[in-house]
Amino acid sequence: MPLRLRRTLARCLALAAAVATLAGPVAPAFALSRIKDLAAVEGVRQNQLVGYGLVVGLNGTGDTLNNTPFTRQSLQAMLERLGVNTHGANLRTANVAAVMVTANLPAFSTQGTRVDVTVSALGDAKSLQGGTLLVTPLLGADGEVYAVAQGSVAISGFQAEGEASKVTRGVPTVGRIANGALIEREIDFQLAKLKTLRLALRNPDLTTARRIAAAINDFLGADTAEPTDPSTVAIQIPARYQGNMIRLLTEVEQLRVDPDQSARVVIDERSGIIVMGKDVRVSTVAVAQGNLTVTITETPQVSQPAPFSNGVTTVVPRTGVKVDTQDGNKLAIVREGVTLKELVDGLNALGIGPRDLIAILQAIKASGALQAEIEVM
Template sequence: MTRDPIRPLLRTTLRRGGSLALAVLLALSPVLPAAPAQAQSRIKDVADVEGVRDNMLVGYGLVVGLNGTGDSINNSPFTEQSLIGMLERLGVNIRGETVRTRNVAAVMVTATLPPFSAQGTRIDVNVGTLGDAKNLQGGTLLVTPLLGADGEVYAVAQGAVAVSGFSAQGAAASVTRGVPTAGRIAGGAIVEREIAFDLTDLPYVRLSLRNPDFTTAKRISESINASFGSPVAHAADPASVLVDVPPQRKADIVGFIRDMEQLRVTPDQPARVVIDEASGVIVMGENVRISTVAIAQGNLTIRITETPQVSQPGPLSQGGQTAVVPRTDIQVDEQSDRKLAVLRAGVSLQELVQSLNALGVGPRDMISILQSIKAAGALQAEIEVM
């Protein structure tokens, strides 16, 4: 067993009077665990550099090689027209002929072009059916140009489609798991055109906050100025911070942005309660506070149960008939056990949740309670209903 050299030293110094022991404790204090600091985030996690952005691409193409699960030509005329046009470009003329195939599906192809993507690099693409195809499993996407918002071709996609879902059916039953009519091609598109953007030409760097806030914007500018030792940054508005590039850093703009985005700040957000009424999900921020308010929750429930009973005459009775005798049971639940609860002013989020849970409130009723507290002017937060 390894001996601890610190304990004998402390016992010796304490016996000698304690002054040296105090010095040793002060020397050891930096290695003791510090109190947890306030949660901070990097600037790169709360803001984006303006101009460094993705671009959306879209295209229309055909998937072939399906095992009878493609579009029905009668219900998808665009698939027939696309198939005839493609074959004509390949030297096959079938115009005027009847096409009967279920191995082809018209699809929409989407992709995201990352910033600074060089010509020849590969990007992932997503494929989704446009007609009445049942399954894309085993299909291959033919050459499909991907267009940007300006109508220019920025990438070309082709490859085997990977489908995570599946579908199977018989004469009396069927099963479907996932979405078999949508798939993905990893590295399925090649970038053909680059988007010109030169960082060295920027007179300044604009940071765009993902969640605009006055306090967060000011904290970001103060953190940058403190790090570089000069007032190079200022908050232009709640959504953006302008940073002047120092003359000595213009030759290394990438290193300047790297140093800046690694700085840590404490984001601040207004108190907000987000409610999704469709799913009953409630999300409350840590700054949500309420004034003193009394809450009572309860519903009157009347339950009526009909259990009719059949009455039959005895085995040897004369003229007896079988009769149905109604039996009705009525129960009234006034939920008298639900009591009035008082919430103090300025309670924290945890106390608010605990108080509502103590009332036995479900998510649906909690939505109504929060909206009622807001209507009473006691909820110091913004309610956003999705």
């Protein structure tokens, strides 16, 4: 090969390599999801906390003590613990409200860290605006105290009323305290000492679990991951990761997998919402839809008596009933194996609304032509 031709070929190869470097890796034709977004590590979870307390400092919008005896008893018990004797006293304050305090204890939380709490009125208080939550122990499911909450309550709603009208925005009886709880007890969970790691799928599926295990095995170079059921993938910790679980998790959770899902149609009849997955298929079926509308109108008329008679003016009812049947919609055939887009386009071509579409989908499912699961919310 001539020297000049070899130099030209070398420059072309170098240019192609530079372009490939700038362009980076070619993206796959379909979107892949990280294992981090598909599954969670078993045992790494939040814990719910709950407590009962008092909110004070309300501007006359607290509980009515005569109607909420638990608020009266709590107020008396608190004052007696502080050295104030209220035995036999008639308490009439309207600046106190009994509340339930809830919070989530994050995983691996340490003593001294803070979490947000939600405060909800328990009695007949009208608003918690301007109130202060007194020291409230927060208990776990085992009855132990894991945090203590206290602070000023911030609400997003308000209520204003006068003699004849009232305006309410949002929910003034529910508030939140940012960083309002101080963690006092830790939950003992030693992640680094686990011999077997279990991943819990957020959407259980056999195919997805198998694909996750295969991706982990390809990365680790050994058959260490195996799906035990549709929602769990068990991983035997390799020797090079013993005592360094964080390194293993950070590498595994970044692996990308194509998740699978079953064909499903989710229906919310109350709001008319319909959600269909991409794998929904329909066998050949004929669909017709017609509407029956009945309109009833009331046009009462006043009947006057004759002049100089002893008659009485009365209101005579007049009712009009109109029946309208829309028979213009023809029978439509939905072909076998149509895609989701073709199915939606075909049903929309019938000129029907979401609520009629719900009835049609349920009828297609009853006929055995809809190859999907219908879930009604």
